[in-house]
Amino acid sequence: MNPRHVLVIKVGGAFMQNHDAAMALLSAIAELQSRYIVVLVHGGGAMVEELLAALNLSSEKINGLRVTPKEHMPYITGALAGTANKQLCGLAIRAGLSPVGLSLLDGNMCHTKVMDKKLGAVGAVTAGDATLLKALAATQMLPIISSIGADNQGNLLNVNADQAATVIAQLLDAQLLLLSDVSGVLDAEQNLIEQLNNKQIESLIEQKVIRDGMIVKVQAALTAANSLGRSVTIASWKDPKKLLGLLQQQSIGSTITPLLTTLNHKA
Numbered sequence: 001m002n003p004r005h006v007l008v009i010k011v012g013g014a015f016m017q018n019h020d021a022a023m024a025l026l027s028a029i030a031e032l033q034s035r036y037i038v039v040l041v042h043g044g045g046a047m048v049e050e051l052l053a054a055l056n057l058s059s060e061k062i063n064g065l066r067v068t069p070k071e072h073m074p075y076i077t078g079a080l081a082g083t084a085n086k087q088l089c090g091l092a093i094r095a096g097l098s099p100v101g102l103s104l105l106d107g108n109m110c111h112t113k114v115m116d117k118k119l120g121a122v123g124a125v126t127a128g129d130a131t132l133l134k135a136l137a138a139t140q141m142l143p144i145i146s147s148i149g150a151d152n153q154g155n156l157l158n159v160n161a162d163q164a165a166t167v168i169a170q171l172l173d174a175q176l177l178l179l180s181d182v183s184g185v186l187d188a189e190q191n192l193i194e195q196l197n198n199k200q201i202e203s204l205i206e207q208k209v210i211r212d213g214m215i216v217k218v219q220a221a222l223t224a225a226n227s228l229g230r231s232v233t234i235a236s237w238k239d240p241k242k243l244l245g246l247l248q249q250q251s252i253g254s255t256i257t258p259l260l261t262t263l264n265h266k267a
Contacts, residue, residue, distance in 0.1 A: 043164075104167075
């Protein structure tokens with residue numbers, strides 16, 4: 001597959017509970033499919049938090065990653081791989097798309113193992129077998145992938161959706177677009193930073209300008225940029241029509257550049 005014609009889009013957070021925004025994005029994806037093979041990866045942290053609160057279960061994060069006790073996994077799996085995934089598939093059908101709801105463990109597309117015991121059932125993920133996704137890419141279907149993986153023993157693990165999307169992009173040698181409820185990476189005055197490299201990211205994290213979940217997002221973007229050898233974009237889902245600028249190779253959001261941009265012409 002030509003890497004310029006494969007686009008992995010990650011969504012999550014408040015987007016998952018905003019059906020109007022979801023419909024607008026999915027309608028934009030329908031237009032993007034004229035040029036791109038599109039794969040949609042999603043999380044759903046807000047949905048998980050609401051469910052855990054309703055069950056009187058506490059939830060905390062460490063460096064932007066949700067601590068996930070093993071006993072929480074049935075609920076988190078149900079929320080992400082079940083409700084969130086199928087709701088998105090249903091909206092995709094309404095937008096005229098042909099969705100296929102998947103998780104990271106389907107077709108062995110990803111390998112997952114426990115990231116850190118103090119985080120519980122949180123998975124570190126690496127690329128696996130691309131056969132299933134490449135087969136779907138040969139059709140007009142839209143893979144919609146939840147961030148639930150499994151280890152070699154079949155234990156389900158909760159994977160950060162930004163990291164999951166990064167691995168799917170690696171698997172397909174694709175362009176990566178990480179969508180959030182902000183326009184991109186913002187400076188101390190809340191202005192958009194249009195381009196960032198490794199040193200700038202490290203400095204902004206030290207200054208606590210980049211913090212919480214955005215740390216995970218920019219680090220995932222930088223990992224993807226370095227491994228793919230091309231820039232990765234962090235942008236907002238709130239104005240999906242702007243995404244159509246990709247069809248004219250326009251820049252949107254914040255561009256995270258790889259370390260060796262001068263030696264690599266994929267960006």
